[in-house]
Amino acid sequence: MAEGRTTNGHAAQTRLGGLLSERAGQRAATTAPPRLMGAAKGGVSLPSPTLNAVVREMPAGSGMGVADTGAAADLPGVLPVPWTEITALRQQVANDMDAHKRERRRAGDVLEDQDQEELARALVRKRVAAWAQEWSLKNPPLGGEELERVRSEVFNLIFLAGALQRVLNRPDVEDVLIDGDVMLVDAHGRPQERLRSPFSSREQAIEWVNHMAGSSGHGERMLSYTTGRVDFRLPDGSRVAATLLTTNIVIAIRRHGLERATLGDLVQRGAVDPVLATFLSAAVKAGLSLIIAGNMGTGKTTMMRALGREVPAKERLATLESDRELYLDNAGTPAHVLAFEAREGNGERDASGRMTGEITLAELVTISLRYKATRVMVGEVRGEEAVAMLEAMIAGGTGSMCTLHARDPESVVDRLMVPLTRAGLSDQAAYRLVASAVDLIVYIDAIDESDLPGGRMHRFVTHVWETAGLGERGGVALSRIFSPREPHEAEQGLMPEVRAVPTRTPVSERRMARLERAGFDRRWLPGYPNGQWPALDLVKP
Missing domain, CATH: 3.30.450.370 (Beta-Lactamase)
Structure with missing residues (x-):
């Protein structure tokens, strides 16, 4: 029954990118997702393929793991020479590279990224060798390891993150x-x-x-x-x-x-279970519009990144961000992706008070539709782009998504109302816009035990709501499709659970028909009332 609420790839091109997924290979306890039983309770047989078809294998890494991080005091390290020497060498190498690239351009040739790095390494070695001779005239000569450290710092300062690189590695x-x-x-x-x-x-x-x-x-x-x-x-x-x-x-x-995160990765990390992963995958394929909400650091962007990789290959997806974080415009995304990024002004203002050169997220929504994007994903809705985003969902951007910062599940619609009313919409108009544009609201929460011995951060989905029009008091009516189960709600065979498990509330027939065309079986929700979550390994009871 509806509840009325009046308130509611770039990394692949760098050395660091290859390391981002390696942590997954170190987690032996979660190397395989939980598998479905052959039949649900009550004798309901599940058709093939099972829910696990949506769970993909995580790429196993062979690089650094927890045991290789070293003692804390050793992480940043100590430079064997003053920082001014490093920056002076960096500037000399940068000048050498600029001169070399100018010569190549005059010859009609352009250096590729890999060639530039190889050239930089050669120039760094040459410059450091000459510098080391001069340094030893007035200072103790450096050993082999110390010289290698100087070469690494100079190179890192040109191509990577300089003094922070050993931590970021x-x-x-x-x-x-x-x-x-x-x-x-x-x-x-x-x-x-x-x-x-x-x-x-x-x-x-x-x-x-x-x-x-x-x-x-x-x-x-x-x-x-x-x-x-x-x-x-x-x-x-x-x-x-x-x-x-x-x-x-x-x-x-x-x-x-998790820059190349998939739903399978999130299953293995415990953010979703196979039942919920399959439901969300079908929702994306069916073209349902989603809002992904949660507090800071709960994994909203990672979730939207994984859902973006469920968009069918025949579609064109536009990602709109103030600062790029989704990185869906790479070979791991089936759909054709246009990655738009807002642009800051240069500090000067025109006669209207607008920053010269500024391009806002709200403007990017309109711009992206001119390139025949079938879906729009906004990195995080904070301001006037909320109106443009929701209007784009209604005007044909089916299956669009955005993230929204909300402190608790019950405040999601209220939080979305803030930018809508700030843009000049009345409460009634704002509620109507949300109810018409949004199909599902996904809320992600976290339990932080990282300050306890053996503890860590647990991130997981707790709620999935379906919008059900306007409520009796004028707000947005929401139906709980997935939610936690409190101890006082437990019945025989239904265990308490803080993560999202199917409720007894059915999905509307119109949307369920779309989910079934996308491969979801409606019998999976009542067939798995406890979901397929593995045990939550909390430190404290």
Whole structure:
């Protein structure tokens, strides 16, 4: 029964990209997803293929694992020479490369990425060899390992992330925060590590930020006292935000550990079970429009990335983001993907007060439809793009998706109302727009035990709602299709569960018909009332 609510690839091109999926191969406890029984309770036989057809094998890695990360004190390391020597060598090599590329261009030749890296390694070795001779005249000569460290730092500063590279090379690292002299590292399945900063001074950290921002293609984004914050991407696609608006310089790096995530990967990580994975896969293939909601760090982007790879190959998908995180425009996505990115202004304003050169997410929604995109995915809805997104869903963008920040499941529609009403819609118009445009709302939650011995972060879907028009009090009516089961709700054979399990509420016949055409069997929902979740390995009871 409806519940009325009045409130509601780039990484593949870098050395780091190959490491992002290797953590999956280290998790022996989850190497295979749970399999379906031959028949459901009550004698309901399930047709072939079973739900596990949607679960794909995770690529197994052969690189670093947990045992290879080393002691915390060894991670950033200590440079054998002053940082100024490294930056001077980097500038010399950069000048050498620019001169070499100019000569190649005059000859009508262009260096490919791999050729540029090979050239850089040769130039680094040549420059460091000459520099080492001069250095030894006034300082103790460097050993072989120390010289190799200098060569690596110079190369990393040109192509990768410089002083941070040894930390970012760890495939389990998800977030890094540098605050002055301290660096905090959050890794999957590990307690937070507190290390020293890889930068010896504030000036060195600012220089690194500005060098990497310039190398990212965002040359207009510089960190200074007049521009107190900057956002950019590292070569591996990680998102960086740096600011001088705090007591110390603060640098936050957000990693995309599951950049090529599929629903099968999420099953193995415990974010969904095979029943729910098959339902969501069919929903995408059937062209249902989804909102993926959750709190910060729960895996909304990873979920949408996995669902984007369920879009049929015959379709054209446009991804719209303020900063690229989805990375669906690679060989791992069946559909044709156009990856749009909003553009910041250059600081000047025109007569209307608009930043010169600015392209907003709301404008990208309209722009993407001109390229005959059959679906639109907005990285995160925060402002006026909410209206454009929902109108695009109604106007033919069936199967479109977006993510939305919401602190709890019950506040999703309320949270979506904020940008809609801010754009000038009345409450009634906003509710009608949501009810008409959205088919399903998926909520992701997390239990964080990473601060406990043996604990980790558990991320999983807790709710799936179907919109059911307007409620009696004018809000959006929602039907719970999947939700947790509280202990007081437990009946015989139905166990308490904090993750999403099928409810007794049926999907509307119109949408169920579309799901069945996409390969879903309606008998799977009542046939598996407890879902197929593996045991949740919580540390605390």
